[in-house]
Amino acid sequence: MLTEKGLWARLRTRLIFTGPTLFAFGTVMIIPFLYGIYLTFTNWDGIAVEQSLVGWDNYIGVFKDTVFWKSFVMTLEYVFITVVLTNAVAFLLAYAVTRGIKAQGLFRAGFFLPNLVGGIVLGFIWQFIFNQVFVFAGQKMNLPLFQASWLADPDKAFWALVIVTVWQYAGYMMVIYIAGLMNVPKDVMEAASIDGASNRRMLGRIVLPLMVPSFIVCIFLSLQRGFMVYDLNVSLTSGGPFKSTEMVSMHVYEQAFLARDYGLGQAEAFVLFILVATITLLQVYFSKKLEVEA
């Protein structure tokens, strides 16, 4: 490739092309991230101009904060259940809308709809459904399961969060699975069907193995979104009743901005980052091993 003559000309081109992105990226992500590591060793309360170094106290605080670990374990359960359910539902939907049924586009558009709307609005809509609609229907039709609001019961409130999450993300993952299904080579499928393979056999032996990259992407995305759930948590249950559905991301927010313990909050956020990064990298590493070539 042609390159400019002279150091100044080269530097100028570099600055024009990469300057804005790298400056914003550096000052919004890298510097705060590094400064955040430093903050975990301080005791800033959000008001004081100066903070003092407290060594490993915040990390010891993280291990002593039983509420943090309780919400962390609950988040793990929530992530596990939603990842499995979201991907199962999404794959089924994708499989159903790629089989040549009329108005496929309309179905796809409908299933994708919740993803256009932010978690805050979705949470409020479902809060109304759980508090008013389900209770009304439960009393009218005498269904004990719905006679009291799910959001007032700690266990059921957790499942309410799961249901809304699956409903929200299944359509998004469906779109990714559709792309994967359409990439399965037609000639391989034809050859298999000439050889007399049944639909189920083709699904198990050809489609699913070739779909591994889609599963990696979808599980990665649903893992990350699950761990970071905040909007829906705030608007559907606000962590209640009695903090029973406060997911870890919301706990970090409360610890820092409401309890005004920024050092401890940041240390918890950092512990969360390490754990999430480890889990997602392990997931990608192990699922990459399953990939096959057509």
Next chain:
Amino acid sequence: MMAGQSRMLGMAKLCSLIVAMIVFIFPFLLLISNSFKANQAITSDPLGLPASFQWDNYVSAFDKMGYISAFGNSLLITVLGVVLIALFAAMTAHYFVRHNSKLNQYLFFLMVAAMIIPFQAIMIPLVKIYGSLSLLDNKWSLIYMYIGFGSPLAVFIYHGFIKSIPLELEEAALMDGCGRVQTFFRIVLPVLLPTSVTIAVLNVLWIWNDFLLPSLVLTSSEQRTLPLSTFYFYGTYTVDYGPLMAGLVLTLLPVLVVYLFAQKYIIQGVMQGSIK
């Protein structure tokens, strides 16, 4: 007989799809129906259709949410954020691909690796740093932050695509006397259009609906975005369901209108974004 059986099976599949579809869009239908009802009709029969249309719900929601201002803020932040992310990221990715030096490889790797950092690990220092510089409560800061958070994924996606563009195209333009910048805008950027649509779709979905970052950055009510004003409106108004439902519909409305026209591009954009 075989044909009849498979037609029956096809009908059964179609029916289960229709049922699934109703389950998926039912919450929205319910919301719209209740947004036209009086409070008493909502609580006594949330499933019934509206007997008369209470446009008052909309008038009061529109007013109390500060809808115009919130919509304007959201629009400005989303449009500027998305355009600048796409433009700067395309330039950066192009430079990284065409000047494949060790330094650029490291920088690219750093950006890709940073994608795994969750926002929660950054938000506290971010608020502290930008607060001490008096840069909070300002939509321009928010747009700037979106560029920082949005550029890694955009650079990554553009990077993958630019590698497949033949170099000769650009060399010819350079030979003919176009400068670097001119070559980029005249030759490269038009070729990148399909990828830019993908980037735009992914970023619009994210920025338009984002709640946590604006809630940390924007504090005064006139700076609020739509999700923020919805949140405050709902939080201070929990008794009167009519206006609340109307408020939620008002927040949904712009999204539904855009979806109606750009549905194909939105679904395609998400698809393309996931393959890379």
